[in-house]
Amino acid sequence: MTRFDPYGDPSLPVRLALAALLLVGAAATAGAFVADPESAAPSPVAYDDVVELGLSSETDALMAGSATIPRTQVFYSQLQYVVGYNGVESFAATFDDDRTERQFGYPVVAYVETFDDARPGTTETGLFAAELAGEWTPAPEAAYVVGSDARSPAGETVVPFRERDAAEAFAADHGGRVVGWEAVRGGSFDTDSAAAVRGMAPERWAAADDRVAAAERRADRPVSVVVGEDAPTVEAALAAAPANTTVVVPPGTYEETLTVNESVTIAGDDARVSGDGNGSVITVRARDVAITGVDIDGSGNQTRDPEAAREGRDRDDGAWDTNIQLGYGHGDAGIRAIDAPGLFVDDVTIEANASGLLLREGSRAVVRDLRVDGTDEWQDGFMGVTGMGSRVTVTDSAFSGGRDGIYLHRADGSVVRNSAFADNRYGVHLMYTGDALIADNAFRDELFGGVTVMTRPSGNAIVGNDVRDSGAGIQASGTRAYIGYNTLVGNELGFSTSSRGSLYERNVAANNELGARATTVVPSSRIVENDFVANADHAAAGAGALRVWADGDRGNYWEGANVGTHEPGERAYRPTSPVDGALHREVAVVAVRESPAVALLDRLRGTVPGARSGSIIDPAPATEPYSPERVAAALDPDAGPVRADWRPRFGGGDDDGNADTMTTRARNATSGVADA
Amino acid sequence: MSGRLSGVATVFRRELATVVRTPGYGVLAVGLLVALGGLLAAGGGGATGFVPAVVDLLLPTEALVPLVAVVLGYRALLTDAASGELAVIRTYPVRVGEYVTGVLLARTVALVAVVGVPYAAIGVVVWLTAAPDTGIFATHAGVDSPLLYVRFLAFVLLLGAAYVSLAAAVSALAASRRSAIALGSLALVAGVLGGDLVLLRSLAAGASPTTVPSAIALAPNGAFRGLVFEHVIGVAFAPEGGFVSTVRAVGSLVGWTLLGAVVAGATLAWGRRVDAAIERVRREIGS
Numbered sequence: 027m028t029r030f031d032p033y034g035d036p037s038l039p040v041r042l043a044l045a046a047l048l049l050v051g052a053a054a055t056a057g058a059f060v061a062d063p064e065s066a067a068p069s070p071v072a073y074d075d076v077v078e079l080g081l082s083s084e085t086d087a088l089m090a091g092s093a094t095i096p097r098t099q100v101f102y103s104q105l106q107y108v109v110g111y112n113g114v115e116s117f118a119a120t121f122d123d124d125r126t127e128r129q130f131g132y133p134v135v136a137y138v139e140t141f142d143d144a145r146p147g148t149t150e151t152g153l154f155a156a157e158l159a160g161e162w163t164p165a166p167e168a169a170y171v172v173g174s175d176a177r178s179p180a181g182e183t184v185v186p187f188r189e190r191d192a193a194e195a196f197a198a199d200h201g202g203r204v205v206g207w208e209a210v211r212g213g214s215f216d217t218d219s220a221a222a223v224r225g226m227a228p229e230r231w232a233a234a235d236d237r238v239a240a241a242e243r244r245a246d247r248p249v250s251v252v253v254g255e256d257a258p259t260v261e262a263a264l265a266a267a268p269a270n271t272t273v274v275v276p277p278g279t280y281e282e283t284l285t286v287n288e289s290v291t292i293a294g295d296d297a298r299v300s301g302d303g304n305g306s307v308i309t310v311r312a313r314d315v316a317i318t319g320v321d322i323d324g325s326g327n328q329t330r331d332p333e334a335a336r337e338g339r340d341r342d343d344g345a346w347d348t349n350i351q352l353g354y355g356h357g358d359a360g361i362r363a364i365d366a367p368g369l370f371v372d373d374v375t376i377e378a379n380a381s382g383l384l385l386r387e388g389s390r391a392v393v394r395d396l397r398v399d400g401t402d403e404w405q406d407g408f409m410g411v412t413g414m415g416s417r418v419t420v421t422d423s424a425f426s427g428g429r430d431g432i433y434l435h436r437a438d439g440s441v442v443r444n445s446a447f448a449d450n451r452y453g454v455h456l457m458y459t460g461d462a463l464i465a466d467n468a469f470r471d472e473l474f475g476g477v478t479v480m481t482r483p484s485g486n487a488i489v490g491n492d493v494r495d496s497g498a499g500i501q502a503s504g505t506r507a508y509i510g511y512n513t514l515v516g517n518e519l520g521f522s523t524s525s526r527g528s529l530y531e532r533n534v535a536a537n538n539e540l541g542a543r544a545t546t547v548v549p550s551s552r553i554v555e556n557d558f559v560a561n562a563d564h565a566a567a568g569a570g571a572l573r574v575w576a577d578g579d580r581g582n583y584w585e586g587a588n589v590g591t592h593e594p595g596e597r598a599y600r601p602t603s604p605v606d607g608a609l610h611r612e613v614a615v616v617a618v619r620e621s622p623a624v625a626l627l628d629r630l631r632g633t634v635p636g637a638r639s640g641s642i643i644d645p646a647p648a649t650e651p652y653s654p655e656r657v658a659a660a661l662d663p664d665a666g667p668v669r670a671d672w673r674p675r676f677g678g679g680d681d682d683g684n685a686d687t688m689t690t691r692a693r694n695a696t697s698g699v700a701d702a
Numbered sequence: 703m704s705g706r707l708s709g710v711a712t713v714f715r716r717e718l719a720t721v722v723r724t725p726g727y728g729v730l731a732v733g734l735l736v737a738l739g740g741l742l743a744a745g746g747g748g749a750t751g752f753v754p755a756v757v758d759l760l761l762p763t764e765a766l767v768p769l770v771a772v773v774l775g776y777r778a779l780l781t782d783a784a785s786g787e788l789a790v791i792r793t794y795p796v797r798v799g800e801y802v803t804g805v806l807l808a809r810t811v812a813l814v815a816v817v818g819v820p821y822a823a824i825g826v827v828v829w830l831t832a833a834p835d836t837g838i839f840a841t842h843a844g845v846d847s848p849l850l851y852v853r854f855l856a857f858v859l860l861l862g863a864a865y866v867s868l869a870a871a872v873s874a875l876a877a878s879r880r881s882a883i884a885l886g887s888l889a890l891v892a893g894v895l896g897g898d899l900v901l902l903r904s905l906a907a908g909a910s911p912t913t914v915p916s917a918i919a920l921a922p923n924g925a926f927r928g929l930v931f932e933h934v935i936g937v938a939f940a941p942e943g944g945f946v947s948t949v950r951a952v953g954s955l956v957g958w959t960l961l962g963a964v965v966a967g968a969t970l971a972w973g974r975r976v977d978a979a980i981e982r983v984r985r986e987i988g989s
Contacts, residue, residue, distance in 0.1 A: 103939070
């Protein structure tokens, strides 16, 4: 190694090396400015690997049949993940909303699924269908049929084609007209949003009222048989009673196993029906049966039927969830309804060894004042209500012990309200169940969680529930969900934002180990006007891009966000940062937060949110809780479940769910301050 | 090699030797690397890509790079003048312009080493380690690219060169090491804060915001920040730009560099005569 000698002439190799280094440096610098970083447009990827946004592809209508949704995959400038939109119109709608560009950047390239050779058409119900898979075509090159009779589960759908001729042919068969990408991009489409789901919550509540009233009317039938007077046993009474009459069951214990084959009302009066420990106690196989005022015990303890599940698999009838349907739908129950729509269960108590109430094959049921006491260990029992392919309306009921309080599978439009749940595995558990309303329920000591929605259903509203001391408050996946006005106290996790394209507002998360967890890799939901108070950690984020939890100037209330010397609401708050996240526990952190190092780093942090990972930022933290009464009640150990007064704020169900007016109204109702 | 070039080359080599023999500069580079590494780790942007890494580094860079540049330059011309070596050098056929050019070139090379190497090292770290949070989905780079970091590095060096040159001018003006430190600090504060404060003042006084794109380019820090927004961070947004006029901003940074050199040269060339003139005037007043 030679010593550095600045005065001697460098040897030729050294000169060459220096010259080469200079050249490379100059070329690299020049190249860096000449080259266009976005010039290399990525090729389409397998759709299974994208992060899905837009419409749900797991709705009942889509999974049961051949219907499909034209898909889009988009490569955004800031976002490292490829985003898939179900529904071209879902992608087009993002151009109206600058939130998408702020969070993900602009689309470097977008591909749409084109159906030239896929034999496109519509199903009997008018949903778009294609016999074969589509191909990927750059969005600006495709031709689009708009206004045709093909629809998506959420409304109007746009059907893309690679060649204009194919599009013209489809339009000739199905109506509509052919337009270019610019027209689609700039168009507006009649599809539902999460705000619309909020608007529908009061309607669903009212629909439940109607269903209960209708069930009451149906159950009000003339008495034909009185057990003990006209017939020796309940079984004999049922055999004697003509349809549309009432069988009266006087006080006493009846050790019987019953099957109801007529549309009758069984009206108990402090009567107990005890099974023999085998099978279900009461099996309903007729429509519009009502069972009131009865205590039931003594069912078998078989929770599922592996035989039925196996047969279903062998039969291979094409249903995508036969296994679950048959397995879960064939256990023992206090009351079991098979293909028995219109069942009304009122003022009934069930001591359940497996399910309390089991509904199968379209057994739409109205349940009021049902009490199910399940097993002490959830592994030993089953659900309070098991609804398989059967819409249920549950009101003023109570479920304790056993596996899940209410388990619903493909039960679109169900309503569960004003009920109490305790010591279950999950309180309410939805699978493939959309357009449901879970409202004003109280959950206590649920091992895994209060409300959980699995799979990706669409349009569920979870409103005004109170979950305490449970594994998790609300974990709802799916799309277009509305999760608002819930009070989540003392849980391991308050709520998770697992649902996409959804609205999380006015929830109170207090005293939880973790207030909220951001789960979806690509943020697409609005999380605004929630109150986070006294949680060990307010929020955490899983893998994925930076989440911006605010909508314009409306953020969330975070206890601690405004501690310190600055004007409240002035500084962005990052609940996932070790500094901000400790503000509500340790005042001294304020001094760290004001350090130049933290200030310099934080200043531009929200600049390219899509390219950043794993954290949450609220650029406009609120100065006061949005729901002070519920926060106070949540922190008061002696206060009972909190009722959120949400229905009047939604306008009683008679408006069309305009997000802004409603939010303004809600805000004014709480703080009394009008908008400027 | 022509005489003028050989004069520059000789001074350049001598100055380079001075730089190499100053171990403090090596420590400075290591310190900068540690600071940048700490910012990268604390900010977290470097974990996913170059653009968020630049977002994290941008504001600290506005203070760190001028600081390092001033440290490199504040004594560049003072030492020779104070020790009398400059007087000796001037007995050789070396013009003041050649001398100043040689010194500044050497100091700029030192800047490339002390600032460029740590920044480049950070870039390499980001290049090797940046990855999406999760691999279960398909990923792509978006517009994020090492090219954007090279652009950032080029702007950093331009900014640094302007400050080295300004610091050299200060070192030519200063009469002692202490006054060099004082003047250097003043230049640092004036450069880092002054330009923006003047702009703020003028906006507060009623200047039209439409003047901002050109006005912000006047101060070195404003020009640097504008260039980074325009050519590095702004690339991730829909193509619109307009944060700063690129030509003006680059012109401003080069202009500050040249200004520093000219002031330094002029001071060395005519400073004696000015001193003599001032002395004369003082004597006449005093008498």
